[in-house]
Structure formats: C-alpha cells, structure tokens
Amino acid sequence: MVTREEQDLAVKILDEKTNRQLLYYLDICTRCGICKDACHQYVATGDVLYLPASRAQLIRKVFRKYFTIQGKLIPSVVEATAPNDKLLEDLYRASYACTSCRRCMYYCPFSIDTTWFTSIGRAMLVAIGRGATILGELADAAIMKGENIDMFRDILIEGLKDTEDEFKARVGDPAATIPIGKKGAHSLYVALAGTHTILPMAIIFHQAKADWSLSLFEAANYGYFYGDTARAKKIAQRFVDEAKALGVQELIISECGHAYRVMEFLYEAWAKEKLPFKIRAVVDVMHDYIKEGRIKLKPGSLLEPVTYHDPCQVGRNGGFYEEPRNIVKAVAADYREMTPNREKQWCCGGGGGLVAESEFDTLRQVSGQKKVEQIRKTGAKVLVTPCENCRLQIEMLNEKNNLGIRISSMMDLVVESMDLPGAKPA
Amino acid sequence: MDWFSFIVAGIMVYVAVAVFLIGSIYRVIQWRRAPKSTVKQGMFPRAENPFKRTLKLGKDSLLFPQVLDTDRWMWFFVIGMHLAGIGLFFGHLRLLFEITPLYNALGAGGMETLASWVGGAIGISLFIAFTYFLLRRFKSPYRELSVPEDYLLLLLILLLVLLGDHLRLTHPFDLASYRDYMSSLLHFKPAFSTAITFSADKWVLDAHVLTANMLLIYFPFSKLVHAMGGFAGNLLRSE
Structure with missing residues (x-):
C-alpha cells in the first residue's frame, strides 16, 4: 500500500516536472476523445486506459488535487485524486505501456503531446520505487x-x-x-x-x-x-x-x-x-x-515486393520520411507503400521500451494488429525499417501471424545492394 | 428592480465579468510564468517558415482538420457551435451597439426580421450542438473518459441556451427593453424597464443572466480555457 511519504514524493516530482507545456496540456484538454482512433493499443484492445486522453487524465487528477483551486473546492466534480494504489497501478500501465509514438498528437485538435504525461508518470513511479524493474x-x-x-x-x-x-x-x-x-x-x-x-x-x-x-x-x-x-x-x-x-x-x-x-x-x-x-x-x-555517389547501389537488385515501415522516432518524431524511402526505392524493383504512412503511420507496437518488458508481450502482440493488417495489404515479401525496436517487434508479429516476410534493417539492405570486391557471406 | 434581480442581473454581472477577465488574464500569466522546457518538440513534417507556421496554426485552431478526419459528425457540430458562438457574440453586441451598415442597408424592419431569423437559427443550432455533445458523453468510450465537470458544464450551457432561446423565440422580442437593461449595466445603474419588470419573462431573464454569470465565473477554472490555450498547444507542435 502506498505510504503518505511516497505520495508526497510522487507529487513533488510532478511539481518539479510541471512546466509551461504541461500546464497548457493539463488545462486545455476537453476530453473530446478524438484521440481514440490514434492509439494502436486502444484501437486493438478497447481498454479505455490506453486512450491517450485517459493516460493524461491520471496525471491531471493528481495535479488538480494538489495544485488547483477547483481541485481543493470541488474535488469530486473535477475528479481530483491523490496518487492512491489504484491510480498508481493505472499510471504504471498507462505510462509504461505507451510506446511514445506520438501519433495521438496528430489527432488532437490542440496537439496535446501525451508523452509529456507518460514520461512524468514514469518519473513519478521511478521516484517511489514503482518503476519498471x-x-x-x-x-x-x-x-x-x-x-x-x-x-x-x-x-x-x-x-x-x-x-x-x-x-x-x-x-x-x-x-x-x-x-x-x-x-x-x-x-x-x-x-x-x-x-x-x-x-x-x-x-x-x-x-x-x-x-x-x-x-x-x-x-x-x-x-x-x-x-x-x-x-x-x-x-x-x-x-x-x-x-x-x-x-x-x-x-x-x-x-x-x-x-x-x-x-x-x-x-x-x-x-x-x-x-x-x-x-x-x-x-x-x-x-x-x-x-553524393560515395557508395553505389544496384538499381532494381531487390526483386521481391518490398515495403517500408516508418519508425515513429525516425519519421514522425525525427523528420526522416523521404530519405529512407529514397534508399529503398533505389534498390527495389517493386516498392509498395503502406497505408496510412509517414506522419500517420501506425506504430508497430514495440517502442517505448516495450520490447524489453515481458509483462507487455501480449499487449505488443495484440496492439500490433494494425501493423499486421497494413503489411498484409501491401503483399510485400520484404519489410525494411531503420529501427531495432521496430525490427524486433515486426519479427515477432511476422512469426505469430505467419506473415511470411523478411525484415531487413536499412544498412543490411544497402550492403546487400552494393557491389563489394570481397567474398560474399556464406 | 426587485432585490433578487438587482443581485443576479445587477451586482453579480459585474462580479462575473471581473472574475472572467481577471481569472483569464491570471491564467495566461500563470502559463507564461511557468518555465518553458527547452526540449524541442520535434514533430514532423514541420512548417518551413513563420508564414506557413502561422497558416497551419490558424487552420488547426480554427478549422479543426483533425476532427474532420476522425469524426465527421463531431466536426459538423463543433464547427457549427463555434460559428454560432461568433453569431451569438454579435447578436448580444447588438444590444449595446447597432450594426449600423446592416441597419442602413436593411432598414429597421428588415434588420429586425434578419435578427429574428439569424438569432433564432443560432439559438436552435447551439441547443442542438450542445445536446449532441451531452448525449455523446453517454456513449463509450467518451462516458469513461468524462468527469462530472464535463456533464455539469454542458448542462449549464444548455440551460443558458434554452433560456436565451425562450427569450428570443417564444414571443415578440422586446429589443428596446433589453437595450435599456444593457445600457443601465454599462452606466453602473442596473435596472429593468417597466415592460420587463411586469413581464412573466422577468424570471427567465434573471435565470438567463444567472447562468451566464455562472459560466463566466467558472470559465477561467474550466477546460473552456482551451479557447485561449488551444492556440498555444497548436503552436508548440511546430517548434
């Protein structure tokens, strides 16, 4: 059971981490729920806790309890809550399950970034010794x-x-x-x-x-x-x-x-x-x-149909949409785009540290179904992605769903398509 | 003016406007005084220059393209509600100042007919839109996502709209009396005209002003501050 000292510590962390961005996000969310279609975990499981606005609401409940007039005067109306055991358990699941893909930010009419909430949730849990071991x-x-x-x-x-x-x-x-x-x-x-x-x-x-x-x-x-x-x-x-x-x-x-x-x-x-x-x-x-012509690839050397998965942190959160596509297209004889793609690309379900957390294995598998559907629709036999977490997650999805595809990193694809003077690997 | 009207439609109006203005300014100051994280948002694609950034900010904050992409019915009611809200503002402004160019163009009779039709349409649109928002909250997953504040706020607004609709739609609109009342408020001598005082609608007007006061007082402490902070949220996105 959470102690008073632990609650105070969690609240202290929230206080320390509160900045202008978070204040905006805490105040302006109307709980319209438009973000519901953005999260692969909510879409796949229907668990409201995974709805981005719900994840944020957990932090908002604690914030209101300790730092707002309405939380002090009318706590039940605004659902101001101390970080009790139930809230902390929900916070663990909501924060550590989040892959930080930030797809929800594109859907939110106010561009609320849920990862500000989940990262503070994780920090609060770490402070009281309840972080992901x-x-x-x-x-x-x-x-x-x-x-x-x-x-x-x-x-x-x-x-x-x-x-x-x-x-x-x-x-x-x-x-x-x-x-x-x-x-x-x-x-x-x-x-x-x-x-x-x-x-x-x-x-x-x-x-x-x-x-x-x-x-x-x-x-x-x-x-x-x-x-x-x-x-x-x-x-x-x-x-x-x-x-x-x-x-x-x-x-x-x-x-x-x-x-x-x-x-x-x-x-x-x-x-x-x-x-x-x-x-x-x-x-x-x-x-x-x-x-720059410093390395040469063999155009059309990859004969099988190939698709590209935008890793969230490389595309949406990193800004590289066309560079990786240009590389794949330079060697692919049959390039097939996934739908949706680029900033609206579905998260594979493995980011945010989930690949390392066995407790979320089932969630990873279930929430990867959007990705499975996307891959299947392309009919591709090779999937290229420049992110280790995405690669590991999609390999798991490939195996569990019998997709029958080969998953390649970008650098492996490049090396395979180069004319190298030395011996080929056995 | 009887003592109840004097408190609700007199003194409380000043209190409500003061709380609304001071509270809203305080809220903005609170946001601006909070330390801004130097972490770059890094959301892509990013607007290439300040002009495109402003254009995107305007589009996102005023046209809600994300809502249109996700939930067309919601977008229809949201955009309708916000447009009606602008109309409502000008409609009430007319109780203080006549919209002279329109008045000159249409004449007194034409202006009244237009005001009656537009005002009625706005009132009904707002009622339908807020009823939709309220009913939507009873549907999963919005039900689980909602807190009591969400329902109470919608009920308060619905009551406010309903009372306004009653004043606008149930019988001939006494523009002169309402103008006298608004003028008395501006001159810090709140008073109802004889026509209002002896009208059965006096209580409806009191209730309408009371709910408006409550909304103004709660505004700075509610999620309605998205009207101000929503722009900041959308601006942060492109940093």
Whole structure:
C-alpha cells in the first residue's frame, strides 16, 4: 500500500516536472476523445486506459488535487485524486505501456503531446520505487559500463576480432580496420549492442571512404525508457564525452529510433549545454553517401515486393520520411507503400521500451494488429525499417501471424545492394 | 428592480465579468510564468517558415482538420457551435451597439426580421450542438473518459441556451427593453424597464443572466480555457 511519504514524493516530482507545456496540456484538454482512433493499443484492445486522453487524465487528477483551486473546492466534480494504489497501478500501465509514438498528437485538435504525461508518470513511479524493474536494471548496467570502461575496453575490442575479419573479407582489403578511439576522426558512430549494426556500417563507411571511429558504447538508452532523466543523461553522456575527447564533428546514431530522438531533441535540454558536434541519424548519413555517389547501389537488385515501415522516432518524431524511402526505392524493383504512412503511420507496437518488458508481450502482440493488417495489404515479401525496436517487434508479429516476410534493417539492405570486391557471406 | 434581480442581473454581472477577465488574464500569466522546457518538440513534417507556421496554426485552431478526419459528425457540430458562438457574440453586441451598415442597408424592419431569423437559427443550432455533445458523453468510450465537470458544464450551457432561446423565440422580442437593461449595466445603474419588470419573462431573464454569470465565473477554472490555450498547444507542435 502506498505510504503518505511516497505520495508526497510522487507529487513533488510532478511539481518539479510541471512546466509551461504541461500546464497548457493539463488545462486545455476537453476530453473530446478524438484521440481514440490514434492509439494502436486502444484501437486493438478497447481498454479505455490506453486512450491517450485517459493516460493524461491520471496525471491531471493528481495535479488538480494538489495544485488547483477547483481541485481543493470541488474535488469530486473535477475528479481530483491523490496518487492512491489504484491510480498508481493505472499510471504504471498507462505510462509504461505507451510506446511514445506520438501519433495521438496528430489527432488532437490542440496537439496535446501525451508523452509529456507518460514520461512524468514514469518519473513519478521511478521516484517511489514503482518503476519498471527491468528497464531500471538495464539502465544501471549501461551506466556501470560507462563508469568502468577501462575494464570493458579490451573485452570489447577482442570481441570485435571476428567481425573485423569478416569485414576485411567482404571489402577485400586486408588492411581495413574497425577504428576505435581514433582521435580527430570526422564521425563517431554509436552502434547497438552486438555486431549486427557494426559490420554493415563498417563496410558502408569503408566503401564511402569515411573518416570514422566506432564508439565503445551502445546507442540504446534504457534510462529514457525507464523515465529517469538523470540515468538517461548519464547513458548518453558516455558517448558524448567520448565524442568530445576524440574531437569529432558528428555523432552518428545507429538504426535506433529513440536513441536518435534522445540525442537530437532531448540531450541538450537535459545537459543544459550546446553540443560541439552535429547529431546525425545513420539513415541520413547513408542517404547522403548515395546522393553524393560515395557508395553505389544496384538499381532494381531487390526483386521481391518490398515495403517500408516508418519508425515513429525516425519519421514522425525525427523528420526522416523521404530519405529512407529514397534508399529503398533505389534498390527495389517493386516498392509498395503502406497505408496510412509517414506522419500517420501506425506504430508497430514495440517502442517505448516495450520490447524489453515481458509483462507487455501480449499487449505488443495484440496492439500490433494494425501493423499486421497494413503489411498484409501491401503483399510485400520484404519489410525494411531503420529501427531495432521496430525490427524486433515486426519479427515477432511476422512469426505469430505467419506473415511470411523478411525484415531487413536499412544498412543490411544497402550492403546487400552494393557491389563489394570481397567474398560474399556464406 | 426587485432585490433578487438587482443581485443576479445587477451586482453579480459585474462580479462575473471581473472574475472572467481577471481569472483569464491570471491564467495566461500563470502559463507564461511557468518555465518553458527547452526540449524541442520535434514533430514532423514541420512548417518551413513563420508564414506557413502561422497558416497551419490558424487552420488547426480554427478549422479543426483533425476532427474532420476522425469524426465527421463531431466536426459538423463543433464547427457549427463555434460559428454560432461568433453569431451569438454579435447578436448580444447588438444590444449595446447597432450594426449600423446592416441597419442602413436593411432598414429597421428588415434588420429586425434578419435578427429574428439569424438569432433564432443560432439559438436552435447551439441547443442542438450542445445536446449532441451531452448525449455523446453517454456513449463509450467518451462516458469513461468524462468527469462530472464535463456533464455539469454542458448542462449549464444548455440551460443558458434554452433560456436565451425562450427569450428570443417564444414571443415578440422586446429589443428596446433589453437595450435599456444593457445600457443601465454599462452606466453602473442596473435596472429593468417597466415592460420587463411586469413581464412573466422577468424570471427567465434573471435565470438567463444567472447562468451566464455562472459560466463566466467558472470559465477561467474550466477546460473552456482551451479557447485561449488551444492556440498555444497548436503552436508548440511546430517548434
């Protein structure tokens, strides 16, 4: 049962996080419910808690209770409520289930951004020890790695040996290396955990004759998913400091939607500093290489029908609609667009940290049905998407719904379509 | 003016207008004084220049394209209600100042006929629109989403509209008397004309003014502030 101290702490967090944007959103929502058709989770489940305005209403109830005249004078009329157990349980589900896709913002006549509410909901829960445990653990592991990088450095470099050998073989250049800690490099590339986003990019960078260095850290930011700005900042700061130390001109974020959003739109506000380098999404970098003729793709080399899924954090919240499409269209013989697309693209259902939270597995599966319908309607056999979370989610949907498609990252698609001098993979 | 009318249609009007104005200004100050997060919204596509941004703001805030895309009936009633609301404002303004160009063009009789038709249409439209909004709230998922405030506000507005419709539609409209009343309010000497004082509609007018006062007083504390803050919400989107 929630204690008085925990309630006070949750309210304190709400007070601290209340800013102009949130005040507007708290005051102007008319609960018209127009947002109901925007949320894939509400549409699929019919659970009113997932309706964007309902998610916001939980925060509004607490805000009204403690910070408004009407909440003090007529609490039952405006449903002003203390953060009791029921409210906190609902807040957990409403906040942590939200994929932060922000599709609802397009539907709202006042453009209310529900993620302001869900991120504050997560922060309140974290403060009173009710946050999503797995996300907190993953965030702490990433921070621990940052604090003990000397211990991890050799293990990481050793682990890359096989990848480097394969890279040399693919580009047919025995002298080729995967540079790490290269001072004065033009770009620092922040990959994802594992080597699946290192090898293809190493090939692309090599072929484009790019001056780059690989970051010792991974791009994913579980602190952001957890709802803890301090942890999120620490995680991002690991490669920000690395980039500063190397003196790079740009920081390239791998195919990871939320990691790009954190760096491009949030980090400077959190850290209260202007970064001395540019933040780039890897999909934009690849697009530039193709446009500038630094890498050449084989037009029409992908014969199967192919479709493209806009990751919410790359498209709607990142601004890259045409660049990824241009890349896919450059190699596809039969490109098929999903409907709706671009800013109205349905969320795949896996963002916001859900892929890591097994408690939401069923919800992910059910709420992905809009995506399943969209994919089926295209008749595509290949789906390309430049986001790890989207890829993992759509792979699950593919398996559970027998879609029979192949899901490819953008960088894999690019490498497959390049004429490489070296050996092809077995 | 009897003591009840003097309180409700006299003193309370000043209180209501003062609360409405001071409360609304205070609300705007409260918004503006709150620290603005430096986090960039990052919603795309983004308007390319300030002109397009303003155009989009106007379109989103005045034409509600999102509502049109999602719920056509709702859009029909929302746009109808807002347009009728503008008409209502000018209709009541006529109790203070004559719309001279129209009056000159139509003459006294023509102006009265027009006012009667337009005023009646506006009153009926508002009643239908607010009835729709109220009934919609009883349907899932809007029912689960609604709080008592939503119903009470709609009931208050419906009552206000209904009383206004009664004054406008049930028998010949005593424009001169209502103008005298409005003028007395402006001169801080609230009074009803003899015709109103001895009319059966005096109580209806009292009730109409009372509900209007209640709405004005509650406005700054209610979701109706979307009339002001809605623009800010839509502007934030393109930052």
